[in-house]
Amino acid sequence: MDDSSDGGATAGGTKKKPSAAAAKGKATGKGKATSKAAPKAKESSLLKQKSPAEFFAENKNIAGFDNPGKSLYTTMRELVENALDSAESISELPDIEITIEEITKSKFNTMIGLVDRERVDEALYDDFESSKAREKRLAKEARFQETQAKNAALGKKVKDTPAARGKGRGEASFFRVTCKDNGRGMPHEDIPNMFGRVLSGTKYGLRQTRGKFGLGAKMALIWSKMSTGLPIDIKSSMKGQDYITFCRLDIDIHKNVPHIHLHEKRENNDHWHGAEIQVIIEGNWTTHRSRILHYMRQMAVITPYAQFLFRFLSDAAEKNLTIKFARRTDVMPPVPLLTKHHPSAVDLLLIKRLITDTTKPNLLQFLQHEFVNISKAHADRLIGEMGPDFSAKTTVNSLTSQQLVRIHQLFRQAKFDDPSGNCLSPAGEYNLRLGIIKELHPDLVATHASSPQVFEGHPFIVEAGVSIGGKDVKQGLNIFRFANRIPLLFEQGADVITRTALKRINWSIYKINQQQDKIGVFVSIVSTKIPFKGTGKEYIGDDITEIADAVKSALKQCCVQLKSKIVKKLQAREQQDRKRNSLKK
């Protein structure tokens, strides 16, 4: 039957006109599948195809690039996280330098070859005031100052002068963000696509990593293209390479391919290995300074075997900052291991993909090798249960759609051992404790690491720490969240960790006053899959019971430990009071 999408409108030729009977709706759906490219439009088609780069450029909110300040934060954190993954992948103690350099408007204009211009038509500008408006404003400010002076005299609260009108969006601030690491570097040929092609990535497998979506550095490049137009600079060298790759590129958003300006090899006399990435973007240091520094401090807490050098450079010398986070230990936790999927949590597409990629041609070996926790004996029994049309020697490529559904169904109903947590690499209770003490200097601290748990076929480990006291700690709950050993600083209210600490722990039964005590709550979750809600990696949703339960349980364990310490302290104090009182008599 002609699959013509063109009813009866074309003239003559050999095309059959569908009979009246056919036109009345005789369905021929026998599952004949043909791949068709976009058909030639007869009616004027308004359909356009966006490239993935365009999609993420237009929807940068979902990638953490909500506004310039947040974009500066996200750019920095993505580069830092890639750098850490890179160093750890070659078991190298990470050594990371992050520099954020403020670029004045005239320096920026010089960089892009623009001539600085004086304002000519003043009234065009947002911050312009006519002389009349100026008089009004000065008069208003004078009256305000008077009122404040009166308030001060009466001992009342004094307010700040309200911000000048016409601030609006104002001038953009530009920053050069540089991140240098001693990691594995990148293959020379791959660099353009790794940065300039959205959705390209290294061979996937299941592993606990910081980077997850393969978008980080590409989003930074896209943001730079949107806000400055300037290209990204990449230096890289791999162990054993006698050269340093230098690459300068930007991205052709419409085609989603890199635009290479420069791609060459240079001498590598110092036998350096690693990568150095430099990008120039619009940002906002004022609004996001404290979160950026907070991130760096927390990264140092959770990664004590790494060394960080953070610098902020500006023409205004008083803004300059250099912070060195020294390594506190030379012991690196084991590198997370590549692992296979758990059969209970695969979907049809994944099964198909595993079949396409597998090196094991027959069903028995496929089951054993492409999934965790299927031994040879188990695989044999599963194949037996699948039905008479399956055998150990069935070639997986020959499986029909129905057979795949059959396998999928059996996987869902059959019993499999939970995945072990052996492929995971948690922060380590010792490191967590060290970090808490260094960060908060508390009076008491207790930590707990849970055994591996499972959600949706993915293993995960929760480690928690709770501290009491500390000179500079705020009263109430101070919550620090980590997922795959990266600090999460945004969307705190929605996060499972915050929700659990705030609502599901009965602090008072552990002699802890939720509002008045200075409580530090640290929770670190590692897994082969962190259920982030957006590619911005901002928080872990509160809708997965297994995770919420594990967090609650770990926090309670810490509280139990603290309770006995608190009780001892109280008893000691009571004893002292009694002594004092008896002495007075």
Next chain:
Amino acid sequence: MDDSSDGGATAGGTKKKPSAAAAKGKATGKGKATSKAAPKAKESSLLKQKSPAEFFAENKNIAGFDNPGKSLYTTMRELVENALDSAESISELPDIEITIEEITKSKFNTMIGLVDRERVDEALYDDFESSKAREKRLAKEARFQETQAKNAALGKKVKDTPAARGKGRGEASFFRVTCKDNGRGMPHEDIPNMFGRVLSGTKYGLRQTRGKFGLGAKMALIWSKMSTGLPIDIKSSMKGQDYITFCRLDIDIHKNVPHIHLHEKRENNDHWHGAEIQVIIEGNWTTHRSRILHYMRQMAVITPYAQFLFRFLSDAAEKNLTIKFARRTDVMPPVPLLTKHHPSAVDLLLIKRLITDTTKPNLLQFLQHEFVNISKAHADRLIGEMGPDFSAKTTVNSLTSQQLVRIHQLFRQAKFDDPSGNCLSPAGEYNLRLGIIKELHPDLVATHASSPQVFEGHPFIVEAGVSIGGKDVKQGLNIFRFANRIPLLFEQGADVITRTALKRINWSIYKINQQQDKIGVFVSIVSTKIPFKGTGKEYIGDDITEIADAVKSALKQCCVQLKSKIVKKLQAREQQDRKRNSLKK
């Protein structure tokens, strides 16, 4: 200079070996930009290119497909929202039928051509118990029942029997989700790509719409491919077409193209127009039933001119549901208008795209027509301010990168009128009030619509309603959120509306007790851009000051109105009490 990425490794030929001087790092970065496709890999490249369909399949969490129950919810809501947009785009009072039909496992197996099988190897299954384990369990349950009986006798709290072990992930539940509307339909040729090609979409412009990312129905198709493998059925007819398009297709995930099973035209004797979409997916009615029904009720609240028929069909007759939401008014709000971008909020990429797509070749007309709030006179002045290398007749296609940056900078600093809200279509205070009364039957209600505000160059309008009392209303704050007239039911804690209502309104000064009174809080925001954090459209982030301020202000206005009504009520009651007391004497 040879852009060779292949240092000195190839033998002989005409390739120049870079001189020692060049190798020492002479940068030739003159901005020579060449588009390169993925270079042939010399070292073994592990880089793979994912299609957008693969990306969203692997990261379906960010699109609202976290788990089967949520996927059922998201599938339904995406289809309903598309249907509403479609009907409104032809100014047709929407008439929408949603059917969720539970499909038993054996019916499902028949549909995919799978033979139902009995279990053979019982011990393989997750819910299997050895006889020993069964004895243990029965004994444990017996002991538990004893304890509960004792508790009941002593008047203590009685617990439910704990759920049976081995529930695990269990069997999947399947559903056929059908959505039929009387909207505009779709051009015959476009249908395969509209459903089977991720990131294809209709010509973009700036408009207030419910659908935003162009992903909705495609994600449903991707989810069906992951969970059932069954294709999607689409019926469509446009006004004036004398045929109904029938299309059955699935998606080739790897290539991101549709796989057409059937694509034909059938007779349209009833002159029907609209679309009917049917997809078969894994879901979970038990976990998400109440949210699905909640969504439908809230959709009816905010869209009183639409008629909805919702049906849940199951073999278990007691589960069946039919709910009809009748139209409460024939007056449709104006359709949202297509509008242009505001110059203060464009980025370099957007400017380039507008230049590529514009029909206005010269700069003066380009400025006037491609942006809002630039009159001819204003455009003239802006061009003058840009510099001597700009004129009204400059062809926009000839603008250099530097010139684009100059325009971008001027746009940021110059003063433009705020966008009017004329292109927006709010819910309407009358409709909001009507919906609140119908939903909650409260004692008091007050509503307020703000004037249009701006954030990041986008106009937005906030409408709010606050109600007190109502027989079935829970004590405390009951918050209902709407963005572009779609209900938001998830991630409530992170949403700006919830945060504002919970923390930034001092309810007590309006004589409202935040914990004890039965308070309904309704907030609807419409805009040309809703700053969602993920493509799942679940909540509006709390990090945009303009929106938070506007929500707070609108709620306060409602509270002020309520306060006077409450005060009057209290006074009336006091009068009555005084009368009663004086009568007693």
